[in-house]
Amino acid sequence: MNSGRDAVADISADMARGPRPKKAFSLPNFVIYSTLTLLAMYYLAPLYVMIVTSLKTMPEVRLGNVFSLPREITIEPWIKAWATACTGLNCDGLSRGFWNSVQILVPSVVLSIAVASVNGYALAFWRFKGANILFTILLFGAFIPYQVMLYPIVMILRDIGLYGDVWGLVIVHSIFGMPILTLLFRNYFSSLPLELIKAARVDGAGFWGILIRVLLPMSAPIVVVAIILQVTGIWNDFLFGVVYTRPDSYPMTVQLNNIVNSTFGEKEYNVNMAATIITGLVPLVVYFVSGKLFVRGIAAGAVKG
Amino acid sequence: MHSVSVKDLKLNFGSVEVLQDLNIDINDGEFLVLLGSSGCGKSTLLNCIAGLLDITDGQIYIKGRNVTWEEPSQRGIGMVFQSYALYPQMSVEGNLSFGLKNAKLPAAEIATRVARAAEILQIEPLLKRKPAALSGGQRQRVAIGRALVRDVDVFLFDEPLSNLDAKLRADLRVELKQLHRQLENTMIYVTHDQVEAMTLADRIAIMRAGKIQQLDSPNEIYNRPVNKYVADFIGSPSMNFMNGKIGAKGLTIGDVTLPVDGYKAAGKLAKGNVIVGIRPEHVATGNDVRDAAYKTKVVADLLEPMGADTLVWAQFAGHELRLRMDGQNKIEEGQEIEIGLNAESMHFFDHKTEERL
Numbered sequence: 001m002n003s004g005r006d007a008v009a010d011i012s013a014d015m016a017r018g019p020r021p022k023k024a025f026s027l028p029n030f031v032i033y034s035t036l037t038l039l040a041m042y043y044l045a046p047l048y049v050m051i052v053t054s055l056k057t058m059p060e061v062r063l064g065n066v067f068s069l070p071r072e073i074t075i076e077p078w079i080k081a082w083a084t085a086c087t088g089l090n091c092d093g094l095s096r097g098f099w100n101s102v103q104i105l106v107p108s109v110v111l112s113i114a115v116a117s118v119n120g121y122a123l124a125f126w127r128f129k130g131a132n133i134l135f136t137i138l139l140f141g142a143f144i145p146y147q148v149m150l151y152p153i154v155m156i157l158r159d160i161g162l163y164g165d166v167w168g169l170v171i172v173h174s175i176f177g178m179p180i181l182t183l184l185f186r187n188y189f190s191s192l193p194l195e196l197i198k199a200a201r202v203d204g205a206g207f208w209g210i211l212i213r214v215l216l217p218m219s220a221p222i223v224v225v226a227i228i229l230q231v232t233g234i235w236n237d238f239l240f241g242v243v244y245t246r247p248d249s250y251p252m253t254v255q256l257n258n259i260v261n262s263t264f265g266e267k268e269y270n271v272n273m274a275a276t277i278i279t280g281l282v283p284l285v286v287y288f289v290s291g292k293l294f295v296r297g298i299a300a301g302a303v304k305g
Numbered sequence: 306m307h308s309v310s311v312k313d314l315k316l317n318f319g320s321v322e323v324l325q326d327l328n329i330d331i332n333d334g335e336f337l338v339l340l341g342s343s344g345c346g347k348s349t350l351l352n353c354i355a356g357l358l359d360i361t362d363g364q365i366y367i368k369g370r371n372v373t374w375e376e377p378s379q380r381g382i383g384m385v386f387q388s389y390a391l392y393p394q395m396s397v398e399g400n401l402s403f404g405l406k407n408a409k410l411p412a413a414e415i416a417t418r419v420a421r422a423a424e425i426l427q428i429e430p431l432l433k434r435k436p437a438a439l440s441g442g443q444r445q446r447v448a449i450g451r452a453l454v455r456d457v458d459v460f461l462f463d464e465p466l467s468n469l470d471a472k473l474r475a476d477l478r479v480e481l482k483q484l485h486r487q488l489e490n491t492m493i494y495v496t497h498d499q500v501e502a503m504t505l506a507d508r509i510a511i512m513r514a515g516k517i518q519q520l521d522s523p524n525e526i527y528n529r530p531v532n533k534y535v536a537d538f539i540g541s542p543s544m545n546f547m548n549g550k551i552g553a554k555g556l557t558i559g560d561v562t563l564p565v566d567g568y569k570a571a572g573k574l575a576k577g578n579v580i581v582g583i584r585p586e587h588v589a590t591g592n593d594v595r596d597a598a599y600k601t602k603v604v605a606d607l608l609e610p611m612g613a614d615t616l617v618w619a620q621f622a623g624h625e626l627r628l629r630m631d632g633q634n635k636i637e638e639g640q641e642i643e644i645g646l647n648a649e650s651m652h653f654f655d656h657k658t659e660e661r662l
Contacts, residue, residue, distance in 0.1 A: 195390035195463075198357050203404030203451070204378030213403075217394035 054078060054273035061269050077268070081275035087258035089247055094275055096248075097255025101235060101282075103166055104251055108173035109230045113223065116178055120185025121211050125197050135186070142179035150243055157244060164246040172244055173234050181226050188222040189215060224293045232283040252279050306369050308333045308491035309354060309459055314363035316346075316353060316515075323349050324515045327363070331493065333458075336485050338502040339495045341512035342538070347495045348463055350512070354493065355461050356380050368458055378407070380459075383452025387464040389444040391436040397447050398432040401454050415454075422453040425487070442473045449484070462494040466501065478504060499539055503527070511535050529652075533659035536582050536652055542616055545588075547624040548656065549581040556581065556648070559622035563599040567649035570662055574653070579662060582652035585616065588628035589645035597645020605640050617642070 049066050054077050056070040085093040122128070123135050153172060154163060162168035192215070200210045216223075241251040250258070256279045260272045287294070309331040316324040324346050331337050339347040352358040354365055356377040364373045372380045391400050401422060405415045423429045426446045436444055445465055452460050465481075466474045482505055485492055496502055502509050503523045510520045511534075519531045530536035536544050549558040551574060555565045558581060565574065589597045603619040603626065610616075614632045618625065619642075628644060636642060653662040 193388050193390060195386040195388050196392070198352075198355075198377075199384065199386060199390035199448075199451070200392070200403075201357060202355060202377045202382065202384045204376075204407035205403070209407065214392055214394075218392075 050273045050277055054270050054277060056270055058266070058268065058270060077270035078274040078278070080268075081259070081271045081278060085259045085271055085275060086262060086264065087255065088262050089258075094252060094255055094259065094278055097250055097252035098278075100166070100245075100249050100255075101252040103249075104169050104173070104241075104245075105231065105234050107167075108170045108177075108234050109227060111170065112174040112177040112181055112230055113226045115174065116181030116226065117185050117216065117219070117223075118211065119178070119182040120187075121189055121215060123182065123186045124189035125194075125210075126207070135182075138179050138182055142183075146176070146239060150239075154243065163244065164249075166245065166249050169240060169244045169251075172240050173230075173237070176240075177230055177233065180229065184222060184226060184229075185219075188219065192218070221293060224290055228286055228290055228294050231286050235282050306333065307331060307366070308335065308368060309493065310364075310366040311350070311354065312364040312366070314350070314353060314365070315361045316349060316358065317361045322515065324353070327515070327517065329510060329517060329520065331491060332507075334489045334491055336492045336494065336505055336507045338506035338509045339493065339512060340497070340499065340502040340509050340538075342497060345512040346515040347497075347512045349515075351461050351463055351493060351495045355382055355384050378404070381457045382459045382461055383455045383457045384461040385445070385448045385452050385463065385465045387467050389436070389441075389448045389468070391444055391447055391451075393436055396433055396435055397428065397439070397450075400436065400447055401432075401450050404451065404455055418454045418456065422450040425453065425484070426450050441469050442477060445469065445477060449481075453488075458490055460490050460492045462492065462496075464495055464497070467496070467498070474501075481505060499541065503539070511538060529661065530582075531661050533580055533582070533654045536654070536661075540584055540586075542585050542627055542629070544582045544584050544652070545624070545626050547581045547583075547622065547626075549579050551576050551579055551653070556653075558624065561601070561622040563646060563648065565648045566598070567647065568651060568653065569649070570653070572662075574662060578656040580654040580656050580659065582654065583626075583646065584650070585627040585629040587647070587650035588626070589647065590628065590630045590642060591634065594643050594645035597647055599646045600643065601646075602641050602643050605636055605638055605642055608636065608638055 052068070052070055053061060053066065055073045055075070057072065057074050057076070060071060081093055082095055083093045084091055090096070119138075123131055157163040157165075157168045157172075162171065196214065197210060200214045205213060235251075236253060237251070238253045238257065241254045242257075245251065245254075256275050259275050307330045309329075311327060311329045314324055314327040315322070327350065339350060341347045349358065353360050354367075356365075356372065356375060360373070364371060366372065367380055367382065377384075392403060395403065398419060401419045402415050405418060410418075419432075420429075423432060426449060428443065428446050428450060431439060431443060431447070436447065439447065445468075448465070462481075466477055469477065478501055485505075494501075494505060506523055508520060509523055509526050511518045511526065513534055519526055519535045521529075526535060526539055530539060533546070537546070547558050549556050551557075551565065552562075553576070554562050556563050556579075568574065594600055601621070603621050605617045605619055607618040608615055609618075610632060612632050615630045615634065615636070617628050617630055617636070619628065620626065621644075630636065630642075654660060655662055
């Protein structure tokens with residue numbers, strides 16, 4: 001005999017058809033969404049404070065309500081940060097640092113990716129003698145703290161006459177990017193079928209022909225990842241920039257530091273906030289533009305060890 | 306002149322001997338199949354012929370020319386791979402012409418050859434497509450085309466049909482056979498599929514542990530396998546093996562004695578222990594039993610109906626016996642069936658060396 005509850009269950013079992021109905025509200029969903037919202041607010045709060053402060057005038061900043069919206073919006077601090085803010089040496093704002101950073105960034109990214117892709121390709125497909133040892137050494141390089149190498153590199157750059165030169169910094173960035181980029185390219189290439197290389201060899205393509213005409217055209221995802229890693233890493237670098245360049249070729253991060261730390265009279269919080277946002281804009285844009293590709297590329301490069 | 310000659314080929318991976326003193330001569334226009342289970346060295350041998358692996362010792366001749374030290378592209382070979390290995394960023398046309406462009410052929414010549422290959426393989430409508438937009442069968446056709454445009458004498462196939470589904474595999478198998486008839490090139494074809502081997506080959510080389518066990522026509526390999534391994538490998542369902550003894554009265558298996566007249570032994574059939582092999586399809590049933598030299602009855606323990614025929618599992622003289630019956634016979638499990646055995650369709654192997662007697 002059916003009890004009442006069983007009868008209800010039987011009816012619903014009979015009615016079940018098509019997609020399972022979704023509940024509009026459930027406790028697990030509520031907990032998940034509220035936690036996520038809180039965390040998002042927590043992480044976005046500093047950005048919010050920076051943006052509103054950078055749009056305020058100094059008298060308004062002095063009132064001390066960091067979370068309040070600006071009563072009258074001004075872009076004066078942004079202009080000042082970009083063009084006229086003073087460091088101890090000069091008064092042309094971040095613009096100088098920005099162009100310096102671009103001059104450092106572009107050759108560093110191109111050079112490091114060009115060399116690392118060849119490294120990764122050779123390590124993945126042309127098993128020469130000592131390849132594994134070389135790869136281990138290269139990987140080991142990724143774990144040595146930068147501070148250990150600062151002074152030896154100063155001496156090396158001095159001896160080859162590149163100390164203080166932008167190109168010296170380009171070389172340093174390229175070398176320090178090498179372990180992780182080589183690993184990235186090696187793993188990506190290892191995931192490609194070996195038969196592809198064999199086919200290309202039967203078709204008469206050599207070492208460079210296979211890399212340039214067969215492999216690189218299908219490496220867009222991993223190249224994008226490499227570009228993102230290098231652009232954000234090099235753009236955000238402070239240590240190498242301050243050590244290996246002279247004041248007139250300081251990258252943007254160093255320039256920002258100098259602007260924020262040199263005060264004439266009162267601290268201009270609005271200008272400092274604007275300057276910081278401007279400096280962080282490049283990596284931010286890179287992430288926004290390439291978010292999806294980044295994830296795809298990391299996944300593609302991570303499959304095989 | 307032989308089209309391809311492999312002389313004393315040796316290949317070691319570190320301390321592992323993959324191929325040992327391997328010799329094989331392949332005739333002009335021959336379709337040779339290298340057959341064996343995985344790890345037997347058949348693909349390795351093909352890669353050595355192609356020049357994709359550096360050999361440890363020995364020589365390789367193609368068209369009478371010593372190509373041992375030559376690059377794959379200079380050897381006059383075309384190769385087709387299991388995974389197709391098409392260049393994903395190039396169109397079909399780009400894939401076909403890549404090798405020719407590397408060889409710096411004039412554009413007009415490239416266009417002619419691509420057009421010819423596309424016509425032979427009926428892939429003209431696909432020329433502008435990328436490999437991702439092709440089906441498995443179309444991809445493999447393009448891969449064959451890539452070998453075709455090279456206008457070479459020797460084609461190497463490395464399990465080209467293994468990635469395709471059963472029906473497509475059967476279709477492409479026939480197409481390959483027609484292609485071979487049309488082009489009359491030498492073809493060396495690696496597979497682990499005995500049906501492909503039997504249907505395509507002029508000669509089959511059965512390999513095991515880096516050595517060629519038997520190199521013969523499909524017919525010879527099926528009817529006169531040189532040893533137990535080959536006998537077991539070829540034929541589906543595989544051969545029944547029983548332990549027997551040859552004596553004055555004939556062959557004794559368990560408590561049964563059969564005549565051995567009609568068996569074509571390599572020499573004189575000596576008395577002693579043997580392994581007896583009988584193919585399931587050579588156990589006589591139905592009307593054929595009348596003419597058999599030895600008749601008996603067995604009980605059908607298990608049936609595997611496959612439509613055209615039915616595989617029957619039974620016990621005979623203390624051994625498992627599989628036999629094949631016409632699929633239209635109405636039999637049931639547990640039913641008694643009459644069978645007949647003939648020595649001429651049996652295979653005797655030495656019980657120690659497992660060589661054919």
